[in-house]
Amino acid sequence: MSIALVIPDRKLDQLQQKLQQQLPGVAIEIWPDVQEPEAVTMAVLWRQPPGCLSQMSNLKALQSFGAGVDNILIDPTLPDLPLARIVDPMLTQSMLQYLQGVVQHYQLRLDEFSAQQRKQIWKARSPRKLQFICVLGLGELGQAVASHFAGLGFVVSGWSASQKTLAGVQCFAGETAFSDAVGDADLVICLLPLTALTENLLDQQRMALLKPGVILVNVARGAIVDDLALLQNLDSGHIAAACLDVFRTEPLPTEHPFWQHPAILLTPHISAVTNADTAVAQIAENYRRSLAGLPLLNLVCQQRGY
Amino acid sequence: MSIALVIPDRKLDQLQQKLQQQLPGVAIEIWPDVQEPEAVTMAVLWRQPPGCLSQMSNLKALQSFGAGVDNILIDPTLPDLPLARIVDPMLTQSMLQYLQGVVQHYQLRLDEFSAQQRKQIWKARSPRKLQFICVLGLGELGQAVASHFAGLGFVVSGWSASQKTLAGVQCFAGETAFSDAVGDADLVICLLPLTALTENLLDQQRMALLKPGVILVNVARGAIVDDLALLQNLDSGHIAAACLDVFRTEPLPTEHPFWQHPAILLTPHISAVTNADTAVAQIAENYRRSLAGLPLLNLVCQQRGY
Numbered sequence: 001m002s003i004a005l006v007i008p009d010r011k012l013d014q015l016q017q018k019l020q021q022q023l024p025g026v027a028i029e030i031w032p033d034v035q036e037p038e039a040v041t042m043a044v045l046w047r048q049p050p051g052c053l054s055q056m057s058n059l060k061a062l063q064s065f066g067a068g069v070d071n072i073l074i075d076p077t078l079p080d081l082p083l084a085r086i087v088d089p090m091l092t093q094s095m096l097q098y099l100q101g102v103v104q105h106y107q108l109r110l111d112e113f114s115a116q117q118r119k120q121i122w123k124a125r126s127p128r129k130l131q132f133i134c135v136l137g138l139g140e141l142g143q144a145v146a147s148h149f150a151g152l153g154f155v156v157s158g159w160s161a162s163q164k165t166l167a168g169v170q171c172f173a174g175e176t177a178f179s180d181a182v183g184d185a186d187l188v189i190c191l192l193p194l195t196a197l198t199e200n201l202l203d204q205q206r207m208a209l210l211k212p213g214v215i216l217v218n219v220a221r222g223a224i225v226d227d228l229a230l231l232q233n234l235d236s237g238h239i240a241a242a243c244l245d246v247f248r249t250e251p252l253p254t255e256h257p258f259w260q261h262p263a264i265l266l267t268p269h270i271s272a273v274t275n276a277d278t279a280v281a282q283i284a285e286n287y288r289r290s291l292a293g294l295p296l297l298n299l300v301c302q303q304r305g306y
Numbered sequence: 307m308s309i310a311l312v313i314p315d316r317k318l319d320q321l322q323q324k325l326q327q328q329l330p331g332v333a334i335e336i337w338p339d340v341q342e343p344e345a346v347t348m349a350v351l352w353r354q355p356p357g358c359l360s361q362m363s364n365l366k367a368l369q370s371f372g373a374g375v376d377n378i379l380i381d382p383t384l385p386d387l388p389l390a391r392i393v394d395p396m397l398t399q400s401m402l403q404y405l406q407g408v409v410q411h412y413q414l415r416l417d418e419f420s421a422q423q424r425k426q427i428w429k430a431r432s433p434r435k436l437q438f439i440c441v442l443g444l445g446e447l448g449q450a451v452a453s454h455f456a457g458l459g460f461v462v463s464g465w466s467a468s469q470k471t472l473a474g475v476q477c478f479a480g481e482t483a484f485s486d487a488v489g490d491a492d493l494v495i496c497l498l499p500l501t502a503l504t505e506n507l508l509d510q511q512r513m514a515l516l517k518p519g520v521i522l523v524n525v526a527r528g529a530i531v532d533d534l535a536l537l538q539n540l541d542s543g544h545i546a547a548a549c550l551d552v553f554r555t556e557p558l559p560t561e562h563p564f565w566q567h568p569a570i571l572l573t574p575h576i577s578a579v580t581n582a583d584t585a586v587a588q589i590a591e592n593y594r595r596s597l598a599g600l601p602l603l604n605l606v607c608q609q610r611g612y
Contacts, residue, residue, distance in 0.1 A: 097433065101414040104407035110571070114420065117572045120565045122557035124574045127403065251428035259426045265416070266423045268430045 002027035002039045003287060004056060007046040007065055015276060022284035042287050050077045061290035063283050066274050067091060067141070069300050070194035070221060084286050084296040090275040092144045095219065098271040099145055099189060102243050105265070106130060106187065106215050111241055115262060130215070131155055134185035136201075137192035137220060138164045138171065139306065141272070145191060157181050161197070179209045187215045194221035195305035204229040213240045219271040222247035227258070234263045245271040308333035308345045309593060310362060313352040313371055321582060328590035348593050356383045367596035369589050372580050373397060373447070375606050376500035376527060390592050390602040396581040398450045401525065404577040405451055405495060408549050411571070412436060412493065412521050417547055421568060436521070437461055440491035442507075443498035443526060444470040444477065445612065447578070451495060463487050467503070485515045493521045500527035501611035510535040519546045525577040528553035533564070540569045551577040 003019065003026060005012050016028045029035060031048075037055035046065040053059060054077065064072055064085040072078065105111065107127050116123060131154065135146040138160035150156040150168035158166060159181035163173040172181035182188055188210060192198045202216075203226040210216070216239050218225055227248060233239040243265040244258060250269055258264050286296045300306060309325065309332060311318050322334045335341060337354075343361035352371040359365060360383065370378055370391040378384065411417065413433050422429060437460065441452040444466035456462040456474035464472060465487035469479040478487035488494055494516060498504045508522075509532040516522070522545050524531055533554060539545040549571040550564060556575055564570050592602045606612060 094433075097410075098414060101407075101410035101416065104403075104410055105416060108404060108407040108573075110407065110411060110416075110573075113573045113576075114571070116574070117565060117570075120560050122574045124576045124579070126576070126579065127400075254426050259423060264423075265420070267414075267416075267419045268422070268428045270419075270430050270432070273430070273432065 001041050001291070002029055002036065003283070004029045004031050004034050004037075004040040004043045006031040006043050006048040006052055008049065010046075015280065018276060018280045019283060022280055023287060026287070042283075042290055044283055045072045047071045048075060050075045053077070053079060061286060061296055063286055063296075064300070065279060067272065068193065068221065069306065073302060073305060080302075082290075082296050083300045083302060084282075084298045085300050086274050086279050086282050087140060087298045088274050088278040088282075090278055091272045092141060095141055095272040096145065096148050098219065098245070098267075099217065100148070102217055102265075103130060103133070103149070103187065105243075106241065111263075111265060128186075130186045132157070132184045132186050134159065134182045134188045135169075136160075136182075136188060136190045138166065139191065139193060142191040145189060155184075157185065178206060182206075182210055182214075185211060185214060187217065190216070190218045190220045190224055192220050192224055193306035194223055197305075199223050200226045202226060202229070204232070207233045207239065210239065212238050215239070215241045215243070217243045217245075219245045222250070227256075231257060231261065234261060239263075241265070243267070245269055307347050307597070308335055308342065309589075310335045310337050310340050310343075310346040310349045311371075312337040312349050312354040312358055314355065316352075321586065324582060324586040325589060328586055329593060332593070348589075348596055350589055351378045353377045354381060356381045359383070359385060367592060367602055369592055369602075370606070371585060373578065374499065374527065375612065379608060379611060386608075388596075388602050389606045389608055390588075390604045391606050392580050392585050392588050393446055393604045394580050394584040394588075396584055397578045398447060401447055401578040402451065402454050404525065404551070404573075405523065406454070408523055408571075409436060409439075409455070409493065411549075412547065417569075417571060434492075436492045438463070438490045438492045440465065440488045440494045441475075442466075442488075442494060442496045444472065445497065445499060448497040451497060461490075463491065484512060488512075488516055488520075491517060491520060493523065496522070496524045496526045496530055498526050498530055499612035500529055503611075505529050506532045508532060508535070510538070513539045513545065516545065518544055521545070521547045521549070523549045523551075525551045528556070533562075537563060537567065540567060545569075547571070549573070551575055 012030050019028050038057050040056040041058055042061045044063045044065050059081055062081050062083040067086055069085050107130050109125055109128055133149050133154045134157045135142050136159050138158045143166055146156050146158045146169045157170045159172045164171045201224050207229055241263045245267045246269055289296055318336050325334050344363050346362040347364055347366045349359055350369045350371050365387055368387050368389040373392055375391050413436050415431055415434055439455050439460045440463045441448050442465050444464045449472055452462050452464045452475045463476045465478045470477045507530050513535055547569045551573045552575055595602055
């Protein structure tokens with residue numbers, strides 16, 4: 001019995017070593033150099049190429065290496081097995097730190113002062129009035145983020161597919177409530193999962209429902225935002241600024257207009273990075289559970305997509 | 307009896323109106339159009355031109371329009387009268403908000419990611435380890451700032467001319483302790499008053515005592531920092547980045563190299579702006595006190611300079 005790490009384009013020796021310490025006696029194989037595919041009972045996945053699991057005929061469980069699973073479910077050859085994801089409390093901390101820094105960046109108008117600096121313009125301005133924040137997506141991270149900003153005194157609304165209840169947050173659910181959820185927001189944070197239903201959700205039509213001068217922050221998945229519609233809305237000023245940490249293609253291709261747009265703050269997918277130790281502990285625990293026939297921790301509903 | 311507002315190059319109708327509401331029956335005159343200089347018993351000052359008070363022969367009190375008084379004491383013709391400054395709790399709030407935003411800006415490496423964005427470089431980096439903050443100057447603002455960051459879990463040291471005691475902050479005093487105060491700091495915040503003793507205090511020699519890779523934030527007065535030494539230390543990398551809100555000459559002259567330096571974040575003196583309502587209340591109270599022969603609130607020691 002063994003575990004296969006199917007995580008292309010990443011150095012995996014450290015992960016392999018740490019997993020080995022947690023699971024002595026279990027072979028930890030790194031794809032594509034899997035010596036005994038039929039011995040693999042669990043595969044740890046991140047952007048796996050379709051077909052790569054075909055020879056692992058005794059798989060019992062699948063484990064995402066991150067919090068998201070859209071990059072895993074996209075594979076049409078994925079076997080119909082229990083799939084778990086990592087739920088990392090440090091990931092929430094890292095996301096909160098990122099978003100709080102970004103909100104303060106815009107409150108202090110560091111975006112405008114940087115632009116003024118490049119043009120040698122001296123013009124004092126008082127802080128931006130960011131009072132109302134809307135969080136799109138109320139999963140683990142979305143709930144933590146909404147509660148965090150509500151606790152800091154912001155007026156916070158949340159929008160999700162199914163109705164949620166969250167202290168201090170006005171929760172909206174479903175397509176028809178979108179306009180009410182975002183209508184008053186000075187800043188919108190996208191934390192939706194990427195599914196067939198959320199792809200291009202932030203298109204021209206829905207962007208038109210945002211308040212003029214709004215700031216958009218995307219820390220979920222690039223494909224939820226219609227790139228062209230965003231550029232048009234930034235150019236017209238309907239959206240005042242955008243902070244983007246995620247992109248349709250990552251790394252963002254050099255020819256993409258986002259790079260040089262003056263109203264975009266671009267960070268290279270750093271808002272929430274899975275902590276290796278947390279990931280290792282959860283992978284090891286789920287491996288033990290799959291052997292014992294227990295349900296995996298942090299199971300994903302494959303049909304729902306998250 | 308009247309008050310003269312001696313605040314060149316600023317629209318003063320609102321201030322005049324608000325003061326009038328607080329002090330009905332008192333003439334509020336705006337320099338240089340003072341109708342009856344000999345009736346003026348209190349002058350509100352900010353960067354007053356030397357000699358401008360010479361005809362106000364019945365002055366009893368001087369009031370700074372801001373928290374600092376260096377721009378007032380520089381006038382060799384200043385009469386030897388009680389001088390008060392504004393102590394504005396909202397000013398402290400505004401300073402804390404500014405500094406917290408700046409610290410998070412550097413923690414998140416938004417400076418580096420902005421630079422990468424301009425060069426179309428995609429390179430993820432984990433947050434900067436900013437653990438140790440040193441606050442130079444432990445007056446009203448310095449103490450509030452040091453306590454604030456200590457409360458957030460940073461290791462905080464403070465340095466001042468006279469020994470201070472502050473819960474959770476390691477306090478150092480005097481020239482010989484400077485090196486110990488700043489030696490371990492990842493980020494140094496300058497909140498010193500500008501006096502003959504602090505002018506050019508941050509020169510080449512003292513910058514050499516800072517930890518390599520330190521970040522310098524100046525929210526006090528531009529003249530405390532030796533501009534040329536700062537540029538040299540930024541170019542050598544000894545100082546990794548500087549956030550400057552104050553400058554030797556304001557607005558910063560267009561030819562000044564600070565504008566275009568890639569390691570400088572420049573803001574147009576916005577870190578702590580006196581709230582008009584607070585200022586009006588304190589000016590009115592001090593006017594009443596000066597008439598009643600009571601000591602002014604927030605008196606400045608002219609000899610010490612703050």
